[in-house]
Amino acid sequence: MANSRKKYKLSIYLVKKDYKKLEHILTEIANTHKFSISDKKGNLGTLYVHKGFKTIPKWYDLFESILAGQNLKIYNISARALLLVNISGRRFCLSFGHAHYLINPMAIERNFGLKVALNMGGEFSLRSVDKTSLDMIEIKTKEQSSREVVSPISISILRWIF
Numbered sequence: 001m002a003n004s005r006k007k008y009k010l011s012i013y014l015v016k017k018d019y020k021k022l023e024h025i026l027t028e029i030a031n032t033h034k035f036s037i038s039d040k041k042g043n044l045g046t047l048y049v050h051k052g053f054k055t056i057p058k059w060y061d062l063f064e065s066i067l068a069g070q071n072l073k074i075y076n077i078s079a080r081a082l083l084l085v086n087i088s089g090r091r092f093c094l095s096f097g098h099a100h101y102l103i104n105p106m107a108i109e110r111n112f113g114l115k116v117a118l119n120m121g122g123e124f125s126l127r128s129v130d131k132t133s134l135d136m137i138e139i140k141t142k143e144q145s146s147r148e149v150v151s152p153i154s155i156s157i158l159r160w161i162f
Contacts, residue, residue, distance in 0.1 A: 011095040011113075012093070012112075012113065013093040013095065013100070013108040013112065014091075014092055014108060014112040015091035015108060015109075016107055016109055019091075019104075019107040022084075024104060024107060025084070025091070025103065026048065026082070026084075026103065027103070027104050028050065028102050029048070031050055032049060032082075032102070033048070033051065034048055035047040035048075035049065037083065044085060045083050045084055045085035045086070046083070046084050047083050047084075048082045048099075048102065049079070049081045050079070050082075050099065050102060051079065052078045052079035053077070054075045054076070054077050055076050055078075056074070056075060056076075057075075057076050060074060078097070079097055080095075080096060080097035080101070080102065081096040081097060081099055082094070082095055082096070082099040082102050082103065093108070128143060128144040128145070131143070
């Protein structure tokens with residue numbers, strides 16, 4: 001059972017209204033296991049679990065000759081899950097692990113999370129903004145403040161997004 005005091009970072013995606021069929025929303029349905037999630041009131045959604053695969057870490061070969069003959073059994077194991085829920089006539093995907101790779105990027109509403117964050121806290125309660133240029137060379141920048149303020153540059157960027 002999940003600890004009620006523990007906090008989880010949620011990645012929530014809003015599915016576009018035009019995407020009705022599951023095979024148009026998820027990219028790897030065949031490689032997932034499907035579980036119905038429900039409570040006393042009824043069905044909450046469907047959990048799609050993509051079983052992990054075992055790989056040897058890339059850095060292991062640096063030590064392989066030094067540790068020859070010793071079977072360390074060092075592996076990376078990846079597991080991911082995606083919860084698909086219907087709320088008020090809209091579909092949402094909650095991503096756990098690296099399950100966002102299971103979602104068709106064309107099926108989700110762009111900037112949904114940013115719009116939710118701005119509506120919940122207001123544009124002047126932001127403390128940082130991550131920006132990526134869309135030029136030939138991708139440039140990533142981050143503006144951060146110790147207080148809840150946003151520079152006029154960031155506000156103009158937010159207006160451009162919407």
